[in-house]
Amino acid sequence: MATLGHRIDTSALKPKALRTWVRDLLGLGGGGLTLLFESFAYKDGLPLDADWVFDTRMLPNPYYEPALRALTGRDRDVIQFLDGEDEVQQLLGDIRGMLERWLPEVVRDNRSYLTVAIGCTGGRHRSVYLAERLADTFRARWRVLVRHRGLATED
Numbered sequence: 835m836a837t838l839g840h841r842i843d844t845s846a847l848k849p850k851a852l853r854t855w856v857r858d859l860l861g862l863g864g865g866g867l868t869l870l871f872e873s874f875a876y877k878d879g880l881p882l883d884a885d886w887v888f889d890t891r892m893l894p895n896p897y898y899e900p901a902l903r904a905l906t907g908r909d910r911d912v913i914q915f916l917d918g919e920d921e922v923q924q925l926l927g928d929i930r931g932m933l934e935r936w937l938p939e940v941v942r943d944n945r946s947y948l949t950v951a952i953g954c955t956g957g958r959h960r961s962v963y964l965a966e967r968l969a970d971t972f973r974a975r976w977r978v979l980v981r982h983r984g985l986a987t988e989d
Contacts, residue, residue: 867941868977870949871965873907875957875984884951888929890960894919897959906985907962916963926964930971937976957984 874881876891896902896912905912916922933950940948950968954960962982969980 866977867937867945868947868979869937869969869972870947870979870981871969872949872951872981873957873961873965873984874951874953875961876953876955878957878983880953881949881951881983883949885949887951887953888925888964890925890952890954890964893922893925893954893960895955895959897956902959905959906982907959907964907966908985912959913963916960922960922963926967929964929968933968933972937972957982 872881872884876889880887894916896905896907896915899915902909902912902915907913907916929952937948950965952961952964952968962985965980965982969978972978
């Protein structure tokens with residue numbers, strides 16, 4: 835009777851290398867990265883599952899525009915408002931750049947899931963807008979999910 839087995843000397847092996855060796859041994863390969871962009875309201879607290887958190891409270895707030903107050907960052911009028919704000923576009927570009935630079939390192943570290951949380955005061959306008967814009971940017975290269983905690987009761 836033949837016995838199947840494989841022996842790996844792990845005495846001087848770092849955990850990251852061991853994960854890679856086991857993955858290669860089993861033929862699992864890299865499963866790719868899933869990105870979750872999660873908008874939230876600071877008034878409700880930070881998401882506990884967040885890996886990276888970005889604060890948008892310093893940006894112009896559509897809430898203070900009476901015609902936009904009842905809308906969300908998914909609505910055309912709010913999108914147009916935030917598209918036209920230089921500070922919003924600068925922060926969006928900065929976050930995109932940071933993610934572009936560091937996501938490959940996350941993958942090299944054998945991570946398969948990363949939650950990027952974006953917060954604003956009420957979780958309905960700025961954070962929703964940025965989460966959607968970032969999801970659109972990275973959807974072509976990674977598996978992307980979007981969750982809006984401040985809109986959860988509306989969905």
